[in-house]
Every structure is written in C-alpha cells, then in structure tokens.
Amino acid sequence: MEYIHLSFAAFYQFGDAFAFLVLSAMGLAVIFGMMGIINLAHGEFIMCGAYVTVATARMGLPLPVAMLCGSLAAGVLGIVLERTIIHRLYHRPLDSIVATWGISLILTQGTLIVLGSSMAGISTPLGSFSVGDYTYSTYRMVLLGVAVLLLVGLYVVFHHTTFGIHSRATIQAPHMARAAGIDTGRMYSLTFGLGAALAGLAGALYAPTISIVPTLGANFLVESFVTVVVGGADVFLGTAPAAATLAVIKAFLTGWQGQLMGQVGLLITVMVVIRILPQGLSGWLLKGRT
Amino acid sequence: MSISQRQGAEAARSDSRGSSWVRLVNGPQTLGRGPLFWVGFAVAIGAAVAYPAFVDGWSVGNTAYFFCWVFMALGLSLIWGYTGSLSFGQTAFFGLAGYTYGVVTINFGAAYGMTIVGLLVGVGMSCMAAALLGYLLYYGRISGVFLGIVTLSTTLVFATFMAQTAGPKWAIGDARLGGDNGMTGMPPLTVPWFGGDIALYSGVPLYYLLLAMVVLCYLCLRILVNSRFGNVLVAIRENPHRAEMLGYDIRRYQLIAFVIGSGLAGLSGVLYTAWGQYISPSNMNLAAAALPIIWVAVGGRKDLTATLVGTLVVLGVFQNLTIFGSYYAFVIMGLLLVIVVVFLPKGLIPGLVQLVSRIRRRKGDMS
Amino acid sequence: MTILRTEALYKHFDGVQVAQNVNFSMEAGEIRCLIGPNGAGKSTFFKLVLGEHQPSAGNIFFSGRDITQLRSFERVKQGIAVKFQVPGIFSDLSVWQNMQIAVQSHLHHRSMKGAISKALAFVRLSDKADELAGTLSHGEQQWLEIGMAVSTEPSLLLLDEPTAGMTPEETERTGEMIQELNRQGMSILAVEHDMEFVRQIAQKVTVLNFGEIFAEGTINEIEANEEVARIYLGTSDDD
Numbered sequence: 001m002e003y004i005h006l007s008f009a010a011f012y013q014f015g016d017a018f019a020f021l022v023l024s025a026m027g028l029a030v031i032f033g034m035m036g037i038i039n040l041a042h043g044e045f046i047m048c049g050a051y052v053t054v055a056t057a058r059m060g061l062p063l064p065v066a067m068l069c070g071s072l073a074a075g076v077l078g079i080v081l082e083r084t085i086i087h088r089l090y091h092r093p094l095d096s097i098v099a100t101w102g103i104s105l106i107l108t109q110g111t112l113i114v115l116g117s118s119m120a121g122i123s124t125p126l127g128s129f130s131v132g133d134y135t136y137s138t139y140r141m142v143l144l145g146v147a148v149l150l151l152v153g154l155y156v157v158f159h160h161t162t163f164g165i166h167s168r169a170t171i172q173a174p175h176m177a178r179a180a181g182i183d184t185g186r187m188y189s190l191t192f193g194l195g196a197a198l199a200g201l202a203g204a205l206y207a208p209t210i211s212i213v214p215t216l217g218a219n220f221l222v223e224s225f226v227t228v229v230v231g232g233a234d235v236f237l238g239t240a241p242a243a244a245t246l247a248v249i250k251a252f253l254t255g256w257q258g259q260l261m262g263q264v265g266l267l268i269t270v271m272v273v274i275r276i277l278p279q280g281l282s283g284w285l286l287k288g289r290t
Numbered sequence: 291m292s293i294s295q296r297q298g299a300e301a302a303r304s305d306s307r308g309s310s311w312v313r314l315v316n317g318p319q320t321l322g323r324g325p326l327f328w329v330g331f332a333v334a335i336g337a338a339v340a341y342p343a344f345v346d347g348w349s350v351g352n353t354a355y356f357f358c359w360v361f362m363a364l365g366l367s368l369i370w371g372y373t374g375s376l377s378f379g380q381t382a383f384f385g386l387a388g389y390t391y392g393v394v395t396i397n398f399g400a401a402y403g404m405t406i407v408g409l410l411v412g413v414g415m416s417c418m419a420a421a422l423l424g425y426l427l428y429y430g431r432i433s434g435v436f437l438g439i440v441t442l443s444t445t446l447v448f449a450t451f452m453a454q455t456a457g458p459k460w461a462i463g464d465a466r467l468g469g470d471n472g473m474t475g476m477p478p479l480t481v482p483w484f485g486g487d488i489a490l491y492s493g494v495p496l497y498y499l500l501l502a503m504v505v506l507c508y509l510c511l512r513i514l515v516n517s518r519f520g521n522v523l524v525a526i527r528e529n530p531h532r533a534e535m536l537g538y539d540i541r542r543y544q545l546i547a548f549v550i551g552s553g554l555a556g557l558s559g560v561l562y563t564a565w566g567q568y569i570s571p572s573n574m575n576l577a578a579a580a581l582p583i584i585w586v587a588v589g590g591r592k593d594l595t596a597t598l599v600g601t602l603v604v605l606g607v608f609q610n611l612t613i614f615g616s617y618y619a620f621v622i623m624g625l626l627l628v629i630v631v632v633f634l635p636k637g638l639i640p641g642l643v644q645l646v647s648r649i650r651r652r653k654g655d656m657s
Numbered sequence: 658m659t660i661l662r663t664e665a666l667y668k669h670f671d672g673v674q675v676a677q678n679v680n681f682s683m684e685a686g687e688i689r690c691l692i693g694p695n696g697a698g699k700s701t702f703f704k705l706v707l708g709e710h711q712p713s714a715g716n717i718f719f720s721g722r723d724i725t726q727l728r729s730f731e732r733v734k735q736g737i738a739v740k741f742q743v744p745g746i747f748s749d750l751s752v753w754q755n756m757q758i759a760v761q762s763h764l765h766h767r768s769m770k771g772a773i774s775k776a777l778a779f780v781r782l783s784d785k786a787d788e789l790a791g792t793l794s795h796g797e798q799q800w801l802e803i804g805m806a807v808s809t810e811p812s813l814l815l816l817d818e819p820t821a822g823m824t825p826e827e828t829e830r831t832g833e834m835i836q837e838l839n840r841q842g843m844s845i846l847a848v849e850h851d852m853e854f855v856r857q858i859a860q861k862v863t864v865l866n867f868g869e870i871f872a873e874g875t876i877n878e879i880e881a882n883e884e885v886a887r888i889y890l891g892t893s894d895d896d
Contacts, residue, residue, distance in 0.1 A: 038435050040442075043576075088632050094376060097438060098587060099631040101378075101580050105624030108577070109617040218576050222446050225439045260454060263447045270440060275430035318754055518761045525747055525758045532745035535707070537733035537762045537809055 005132030016140050017254070018247035019147040022239065024220040025227035026150060027199030029239045032228055034171050034191045036093050037086070040100040042199050042224060043217020044107035045074040049200030050207040050216060057122050067204035074200020079193035086192060087185065111214035119212040143205055155236050167191050226266045230273045315509060317516025319524055321593040321643060338501055342494045350497050356605045357500035358561040363585045363601040364511055364594060365554030371591030372515055373547040374527030376434065379441030380555040380582050381574040382448045386419055387412035387556030388569035392476040396465035400477035401487060409479065409560045416556025417549050424548040428541040442579060449574040472570025479564045500561065507554070511594050523547055577620055584627045590637025600639055660685040660813055660844045661706065666715035668701060675701040676712070677868040685812070688835065688845045690855045693865035694889055699848045702865065703815055707739055708732050720812065738811035742818045744798040748791030752782055752801060755790045759805035772808065780804035780834065796827035807838060814838065816847040820854050832857040
C-alpha cells in the first residue's frame with residue numbers, strides 16, 4: 001500500500017512538471033518549428049492570456065469560457081503583431097528575435113502603466129483529493145489531461161486538416177505552396193496566431209495558480225526555452241519527449257532541492273543534450289528512421 | 291559601392307603599410323578612419339575633459355554613471371557585432387562581477403587597495419564563468435538562435451537564484467546577498483595613496499578615472515578588431531564554414547571573444563556596484579538584459595564607435611524618459627528597438643554615415 | 658609519393674550507403690577528376706576528406722599520415738584546401754580583406770602585402786581589390802575563392818565543380834589557373850561535370866557510382882568504357 005502511495009506521489013510530481021513544460025512550451029514550439037523564429041514575446045502572450053482570463057472570470061464568466069477568452073485574446077494579439085511587425089523580418093530570423101524582445105518590453109511595461117503592478121487573482125478551482133497521507137490538487141491533474149489532449153489535438157490539426165497541411169506545405173516549400181494557390185502570408189499569420197493563442201492558453205490555465213503581475217510571463221520562459229531547445233525543430237516529435245525527459249529531471253530535483261534547483265537542472269540538461277544531439281530529440285528520432 | 295565602403299577598402303590596403311599601432315587602430319574593421327575622424331575624436335576627448343568645469347556635480351557623477359555601462363556595451367559589440375554570436379545574457383556576468391566585488395570588499399574592507407583586488411576578482415570571476423559557459427556552448431556546437439536562448443536562460447536562472455537569497459542564511463562571510471533587495475554597503479573604489487587612501491565617490495576624480503578607462507578600452511578594442519584576431523572574428527561572422535576551411539579553429543576564436551566581452555560586462559558590473567554601492571537581481575532580469583541589446587543595436591553593433599556613441603546617447607535618452615516613470619522609458623526603449631531592427635538593421639549611426647556619403651556622392655556627381 | 662589515400666571507407670546516412678568500400682589513391686603532383694552521376698557520392702567523398710563527415714568505417718591518409726580523427730581546420734593546416742561549389746566568400750568584406758584573411762593564416766605581416774597582391778594578380782582580381790566581394794560577378798567570386806584556398810599554401814586542392822556557372826572564357830581561364838598551380842607542384846582533385854573541362858585538365862579520372870569507385874583511368878579510357886556510358890544514361894547493370 002505504502003508503495004502505491006509513493007508511486008502516486010512521484011507520478012503526480014512528474015505529471016505536474018510535464019504539464020507545465022508542455023503547456024508553457026507549446027506556443028513557442030509551434031512558432032519556432034513552423035517559422036524558425038524564437039518568439040521572445042512568448043511570455044507576454046502568456047501574460048495576456050492570464051490577464052484576460054482573470055478579468056473575464058471576475059466579471060462573472062464561467063472559468064472555462066474565461067480561459068477561452070484569454071487564449072483567443074492572445075491569439076488576436078499575435079496575429080496583429082505578425083501583420084504589423086514580424087512579417088517584415090522573415091528573411092532575417094536572428095533580427096526577428098531581437099524585435100520580439102522589443103515587443104516583450106513594450107507589452108510588459110505597457111501593462112504595468114495601464115493596469116498597475118498587480119491584479120487581484122482568482123482561486124484554484126476543483127479542490128483536492130488525497131491518496132494515502134498526502135493531498136493533491138485536482139486541478140493539477142486536470143492540467144495534465146489538458147496537456148495530453150492538446151498534444152493529440154495539435155497532431156490532428158497539423159496532419160489531418162486543410163489548415164495543417166497548407167501550413168506545413170508553406171513551411172517546407174513556400175514557393176511550391178504559393179504555386180499551388182496557398183496564401184502563404186495568411187498561413188504565416190495564422191500559424192503565428194495559433195502559437196500566440198497556445199501561449200495565451202498556458203497563461204489562462206495557470207492563471208488561477210499564480211499571482212497576476214505583468215512580469216508573470218518570465219516565470220514560464222526558462223521552461224519553455226529549454227523544452228524547445230531539447231525538442232528540436234519538429235514540434236510533434238520533439239516537444240512531448242523533451243517535456244517528458246525534462247519533467248523527470250525537474251520533478252526529481254524540485255522535490256529534492258526546490259524549484260530553483262529544478263531550473264538549474266534543466267539548464268544543465270539542455271547543454272548536455274545539445275552536446276550529444278545537436279538537432280535536438282526530434283532530429284535524433286528522425287535520424288533513426290529510414 | 292558606397293564611399294564609406296571604398297574608404298574602408300582603401301584603409302584595408304594601406305593596412306599593410308605604415309607603423310603597426312596606427313595601422314591597427316585605424317584598420318578596416320572600424321568605421322571612423324582618416325584625419326577628420328581623429329580630429330573629431332580629439333575634440334570629443336577635449337570636451338569630455340573640460341566637461342566637469344562647466345556643469346554641476348550631479349551631472350559629472352551622472353556622466354560617470356553612464357561611463358560605467360559602456361564596457362558592457364563594447365563587449366557585446368565584440369561578441370555580437372563582430373563575431374556574430376547572439377549573447378543575450380551579458381547581464382549575468384555584470385551581476386556576477388558586481389556581487390563578487392561586494393563580497394570581497396565587504397569582507398576585506400577598502401584599505402590597502404582591496405577595492406582594486408575586488409575589481410580584479412570580480413572581472414576574473416566573470417571571465418571564468420564565461421569561459422565555462424562559452425566552452426559548453428561553442429564546443430557543444432550551439433550556435434545561432436540557440437546560443438541566444440541558452441545564454442538568456444542562464445541569466446534568468448541566475449537572477450531567480452539571487453532573488454531568493456534573502457535572510458541571514460545567504461551570506462558569504464559578512465556579505466549578505468540580500469535576495470530581491472540586493473546587496474548594499476560595499477565601499478566605493480579606493481586608490482591607495484601616500485598620506486591617506488582616496489575614495490572615489492561619484493565625483494570629479496571618479497569621472498576622470500572612468501573617462502580614461504573608456505578611452506583606453508575603446509582604443510584597445512579597436513586594435514583588437516583590426517588585428518589578425520579581429521579579421522578572423524569578422525570572417526566567422528560572415529561565413530563560419532569558410533573560416534574553418536581556411537584553417538581557423540573557429541570555436542577557439544568565438545570562445546576568446548566571448549570571454550573578453552563578458553569580462554568587460556563584468557568590469558561594468560564592478561564599476562556600477564562601486565559607483566552606487568548597490569547591486570541587485572533586478573540588474574540582471576529580462577528587462578535589464580534587454581538594455582545592452584538595445585544600446586548596441588540602436589547605435590550600430592558592427593562598429594565600436596557607433597556602439598560607444600549609441601550607448602551614451604540611448605542612456606541619456608532613457609534617463610530623461612525615466613522622469614516620466616521608468617515604465618514609460620522601457621516602453622519607448624522597446625519601440626526604439628523594434629523600429630531600428632525593422633527599418634535600420636545596421637543601426638542608426640552606420641545608417642547616418644551611409645546617408646551622408648550618399649549625399650556627398652550626389653554632390654560630387656553634380657559638380 | 659601518395660598524397661591522398663582512403664582505405665575501405667564507408668559512410669551511411671539513415672541506412673543509405675553513400676560511400677562503400679572506397680579505396681581511393683592519388684599521387685602527389687597529379688590532377689585528378691572525380692566524375693559520376695548525381696548522387697554518386699562525390700560530395701560525400703569530399704566531405705569525408707575534409708572532415709565535415711566522420712566515416713562510418715575506414716581511414717583517410719594524407720601524405721602518409723592518418724587524418725581520419727582530425728578536425729576540419731586541422732586538416733586544412735596539414736595542407737588540404739577546398740573551393741566549394743557555392744562560392745564561400747566573405748561577401749560584406751572587400752576582396753583585399755578576403756584574401757588577407759586567407760593569407761594571414763600562415764604568413765607574418767612583413768610578407769603579407771606582397772602575398773596578397775600576388776594572389777590577387779594570379780586570380781586576375783588586382784584591380785578589384787577594393788570592391789566588396791559580394792559585388793563581384795559569379796565567375797570572379799569563384800576565382801576569389803580559388804585564390805583564397807590557394808593562399809593557405811596547400812599541397813592538395815579540392816575543387817567542387819570549379820567551373821559551374823562560368824562563361825566559356827572564364828572556364829578556359831580557370832583551367833589555365835589549375836594547370837599553373839599544378840606546375841608549381843600542387844596536387845588537385847576536382848569534381849566536375851563538364852567533360853570538355855575534364856579533358857582540358859585531367860590526367861586521370863575516377864568514376865564514382867552508388868558510393869563506390871566504378872572505374873578509373875585516363876579520360877580516353879573512361880570515355881571508351883561502355884559501362885561508364887551506361888551508368889550516365891541511367892541504366893544500371895542490374896537490369
């Protein structure tokens with residue numbers, strides 16, 4: 001019995017870390033994998049999602065609806081920024097990163113000006129359950145479920161819908177895609193918007209568990225960066241295994257030495273992984289196939 | 291081919307003539323060349339030397355404060371502008387050296403030139419940390435975007451680490467790390483002197499010391515980037531594959547540039563800490579890490595002079611904006627960065643130089 | 658003396674054999690051309706020699722020394738130089754600076770200027786020294802890169818399709834350059850498609866097919882070889 005309790009505790013820790021890594025990295029991974037851009041304003045899309053969720057929930061919308069609003073708002077913001085700024089920089093990927101950093105500054109500090117240094121939050125829903133001597137947050141388990149569903153959902157979207165197929169065609173061979181009548185500009189906008197909406201969703205989902213401040217996005221950055229770097233360019237093959245690997249390390253180190261050691265462990269893992277697998281996990285997995 | 295480029299190429303050719311020092315200071319990898327530039331340079335130094343005689347004490351101290359930052363900017367220009375490595379984490383080395391200076395001087399005091407030791411140990415720590423990180427990155431073949439992400443992540447984790455060091459438990463000797471509130475109480479730079487040490491509180495002596503250091507650092511870096519070593523750095527930026535196939539171990543060059551640039555960031559960190567007798571995690575966070583990127587990108591990262599001038603100008607603008615609140619200043623900085631990156635990717639000063647030479651050429655065509 | 662020799666060299670990518678039991682050998686002072694249909698493994702062979710790929714099995718010897726474990730830049734220092742198919746020059750730097758970066762790898766200041774001028778004269782770019790390399794014509798960029806490669810004073814020069822995209826005059830001039838370098842004692846290994854050009858320069862030709870050495874001989878022998886003609890026509894011997 002004791003054994004089962006301990007295994008559940010370990011599973012819970014792992015699941016919590018896995019969900020956090022997947023959810024915080026997903027938006028970044030879609031934009032990086034599809035467009036080759038590392039979006040340093042990623043944290044601000046997360047922030048946007050969290051703010052809109054909290055604001056609409058406090059206005060009386062049911063929490064799931066409020067979360068959808070948060071995600072959508074971030075998606076719209078993403079599309080607007082893509083149309084006004086990012087699309088000018090597709091031929092200069094390194095510059096586009098620097099530009100997104102500028103956007104990040106504007107959004108964080110602008111929010112500070114408009115909305116002040118913090119906002120009243122909302123409480124974590126769904127209460128708790130206990131296994132053995134320990135109690136666990138039900139909501140954290142729901143997040144794990146959402147993360148898994150999202151991985152599956154994205155796979156379906158990119159492999160079995162017209163949008164997904166057009167989008168992948170645009171990424172792999174823009175000239176061919178254009179020749180085939182695909183509006184590539186629109187595909188880039190939508191992909192960037194999707195990435196932003198996914199980041200917004202991460203913010204929305206974690207909004208009940210964190211304090212609502214304009215710099216909250218920074219708390220997700222390190223985890224999302226390392227997941228994407230370890231995962232490599234292929235979102236589907238990379239993100240899930242990378243998140244799973246990193247979750248084990250993070251859960252172990254966090255449980256043992258606290259949150260910070262978890263992050264330090266992630267950083268060291270990233271450097272080791274890149275040393276061994278320069279193309280990331282997805283590059284390595286792809287290589288294994290013929 | 292524009293006039294400035296032609297001048298550049300001519301300078302490159304005259305490069306192999308002339309005495310070596312002049313040749314190196316005045317070589318092809320730096321925009322400002324020729325008699326006119328050096329006259330301007332002398333005038334600028336003259337003005338900077340005379341400056342304290344014409345303004346109040348606050349302005350002198352404030353300009354000294356600006357000078358503190360210049361080293362980090364010049365170092366980033368070397369790493370990013372000349373070598374082409376995206377290092378987003380220079381503030382980690384800034385912070386590390388600042389804290390190290392604090393730890394050394396709080397524990398050992400300011401007498402017997404201990405602050406100078408603190409400075410050297412601080413800079414040394416940055417260099418060592420950069421050597422370790424740089425070795426892992428460059429020899430691990432991390433490049434391009436990933437280099438930027440990993441360096442930035444390292445900085446953020448370091449800032450997070452320092453932010454949770456509140457309480458008496460986190461102290462090195464007598465020096466409390468201080469968590470979010472940062473570390474205070476370290477002495478200013480103090481020069482041992484006959485008949486009593488001279489403490490360089492922010493004032494005229496400190497101003498002159500920093501001015502001299504800025505000029506020296508600028509000239510040394512000019513020599514470095516125009517040397518054989520600098521040629522290889524630029525070659526790596528332009529085409530790393532070709533550079534390797536000419537027989538250069540590019541990882542070694544990238545690593546050395548990274549260590550030098552990060553050492554300069556450390557120098558900035560020590561000088562800043564000594565100037566304000568204060569260092570905190572907020573000097574390293576995401577917004578702080580963006581500032582050096584902005585100075586260097588706005589001025590023109592591929593040129594030391596453009597970086598130097600751009601940094602001082604942007605610092606001045608930033609400070610004037612903070613009168614309206616630091617949030618506004620950061621928003622404007624963000625906007626400036628986006629606009630420069632989109633419309634003037636080479637930076638404002640090279641853009642201006644290009645414009646002037648275009649106008650001159652047009653005039654030349656008419657006459 | 659044998660300048661370059663490979664011993665049972667294998668390389669496979671994702672299960673595809675791109676080099677199979679390649680036992681290649683060329684003498685010092687030789688001009689050798691490497692030909693073969695697309696995908697025959699010519700570029701892979703170059704990359705193996707240059708250390709850009711590690712072989713799955715086998716060894717590479719340069720001037721009698723096993724260089725299999727050496728990194729690319731170390732091989733260059735040993736005396737191998739390369740001109741890539743797509744010109745690999747420093748576009749934003751002047752032609753002079755391009756050459757300087759190549760020359761400085763082994764010369765001291767005193768002799769540098771003369772060496773740069775000489776190298777530029779050799780590739781006929783003396784009057785373009787001040788221009789940006791990126792503004793040169795395609796053929797001139799190829800020459801600049803040959804000049805840069807030669808400036809490292811290699812004993813073996815690898816040329817990957819040196820005349821691709823050149824006008825007939827430029828091609829002819831390139832052939833003269835190669836022969837001039839050879840007269841000075843440099844060994845040359847070139848991948849080339851243009852059989853005219855191969856005839857102009859090559860002393861011996863090696864044919865690669867499916868990662869294997871298929872035939873070797875003088876240009877006349879190779880052109881008379883029906884098997885070689887067949888692989889070029891795309892009908893391989895298994896049908």
